[in-house]
Amino acid sequence: MTKKSADPADTTVPAARQVPMRDFSRSLPMSLLRAREAVMRQFRPSLREHGLTEQQWRILRALASIEAVEVTELARTAFLLGPSLSRILRDLEARDLIERRTAKADQRRSMVSISKEGLKLMAAVAPTSEAIYAEITRRFGASKLAELQEMLGELEQSLAGLGSADDTLADG
Amino acid sequence: MTKKSADPADTTVPAARQVPMRDFSRSLPMSLLRAREAVMRQFRPSLREHGLTEQQWRILRALASIEAVEVTELARTAFLLGPSLSRILRDLEARDLIERRTAKADQRRSMVSISKEGLKLMAAVAPTSEAIYAEITRRFGASKLAELQEMLGELEQSLAGLGSADDTLADG
DNA sequence: CGCATTCACTTAACATGTTAAGTATCTCGC
DNA sequence: GCGAGATACTTAACATGTTAAGTGAATGCG
Structure with missing residues (x-):
């Protein structure tokens, strides 16, 4: 831990220290990753108590402020890729937390909305979430x-x- | 794309707009997620060309600056959970990018180090990565x-x- | 020593990230 | 109105995130 081992005179080095790069732990992606993890660590336990994952919660929140959205726009809002969203919606629908109906005008489109059950769950989670x-x-x-x-x-x-x-x- | 389809005249509002919360898209977790994704999107293509995922690259980078580490400390450095690391090390070892040997003093511990092949791969990827x-x-x-x-x-x-x-x- | 506990790591199970392919529907030109 | 291409989603396949359980090795205590 307190051992830097970046010693130029270290002759026991088997192979490493030959690729010049920035200090790995200080890279921007790592900083962002660690910061986000530090934040999410606060929320996960509460969500878990309500049987929700982070992504499921994102979807419910995105749905709570609107009537209904197409899957594609929901993906953009909740920042999820199509395939992930597809799976999660299937599960949320099975749990009756959301509702889905095919758009009349365009049979390809599926309009998603939060259900009464979903709103009840959100109402249960929101206070803790806001407190955190x-x-x-x-x-x-x-x-x-x-x-x-x-x-x-x-x-x-x-x-x-x-x-x-x-x-x-x-x-x- | 340019079609909003959020028709205000849609009187069939099912349930939404009843749980008071912050604007979802402006939450700190989302900001961090989007920012990180924006950054990683720059790196992924280059890594992919070399057959590396983001996490594999993190591991190689963490290993490049030291002789050898225990799996647990590597997990802390590369910010990966044990199970993820366990799987990735198995794959990297199969590709001869890393080497593993059991510690003499403590048979439970496994010392991981980057291989010559691994260093070669790093040397190939580093320039592009640094440029990005x-x-x-x-x-x-x-x-x-x-x-x-x-x-x-x-x-x-x-x-x-x-x-x-x-x-x-x-x-x- | 004997054995419960702890430790280091792996495996398992389920959920998501990521890319590619598949399916059904729509649009448009002809 | 038909067939090529675009669109909206879904499925599939593989890799990782996340939690829990498993395995083998070290520790500590009587």
Whole structure:
């Protein structure tokens, strides 16, 4: 732990230390991953008590503020890929937390909405969830939190359209 | 795509709009998730070309700077859970990218190190990876990037020891 | 020593991420 | 109105995340 072992005079090195790269643990992806994990660790226990995973909760929340959405738009909102969403919707429907009906105008489209059961579950989870979020805000600082979110948004913007030319998740 | 289809005249509202919560898409977990995805989207194609996943790459990078580590410490460094690491090490070993030997002092421990093949692969991937990182830094701004990482670290610190009392991943 | 406990790791089971292929429906040009 | 292409989703296949249980080896205590 306290042993750096990055000693230039270390002659016992079998193979390593030959590929020059940034310190791995300080890379941006790792920072983001660790930060997000630190945050989600706070929420998971509460969600778990209600039999919900993080993604299922995202979907319910996305549905709570609207009447009904197509699957594709829901995927964009909840930031899930189609296949993941497809599976989760199947399960949520089996649990009667959501409802699905085929759009009249376009038989390909499936309109998804939250059910009465789903709303009841949300009402049960929301207070705890909000309390946790409030505690995180208190610990980190509200203004700092806002600033962080601002920077995260800017980072996203910086990289928009850099990757694949056909970024499906891009905001039309 | 350009069709919103959120018809206000749809009087068939089933249930929604009854659970008061923050705007879902502006929650901290979502911001972190989107930001990280925006970043990783840049790296994945290059890694994929070399037959590596993001996690495999994390492991190789973690191994490149040391001689050998126990699996448990590697898990902490690469920020992977034991079971995931166990599987990935099995695969990387089958591909001769890493080597494993049981510790003499403690037969339970398994010492992992990167192989010559692994180093060769890293040497092949590193340039592109560094170039991508440089481009991200250029786009977002070096000082802003440093500031962001600083804030992410603080966020982590804020939440350390809030979740489970026995946070195994805590830095000793 | 004997044995319960702890430890390091693996396996198992289920859920999601990710890419590719499949299916049904729609659109459009002709 | 028909057939090629686009669209909206689903299924499939493989890899990882996550939790729980299993296995073998070390520790500690009587």
